[in-house]
Amino acid sequence: MPDTASNAVVIDAADVDTALQQLSRELRTYVVRTRTVPRSFEEFAAKSQLQAPPPPAGKKYAIRDKAVVLVKR
Numbered sequence: 001m002p003d004t005a006s007n008a009v010v011i012d013a014a015d016v017d018t019a020l021q022q023l024s025r026e027l028r029t030y031v032v033r034t035r036t037v038p039r040s041f042e043e044f045a046a047k048s049q050l051q052a053p054p055p056p057a058g059k060k061y062a063i064r065d066k067a068v069v070l071v072k073r
Contacts, residue, residue: 009026009048009049009050009051010051011023011026011050011051011052011053012053013053016056016070019052019053020067020068020069020070023050023052023061023068024066024067024068026048026050027044027063027066027067027068028066030044030047030048031066034047038063040062040063041060041061041062041063041068044063045061055070056070058072058073059071059072059073060072060073
């Protein structure tokens with residue numbers, strides 16, 4: 001099994017819209033690379049070793065229509 005720690009991606013954006021764009025781009029890259037679609041954002045983040053900024057209060061990340069979005073908790 002290859003060492004995936006070197007592939008960790010850190011999303012560091014002060015603007016929520018910019019972070020969502022970066023997260024969605026990483027999701028598309030992940031799907032192309034693995035040829036699988038994750039069932040949840042949490043699965044995507046864990047398997048891709050993604051370090052996303054915390055979502056705004058009362059919201060969480062989710063995958064909808066091939067993009068990362070914010071939804072109410």
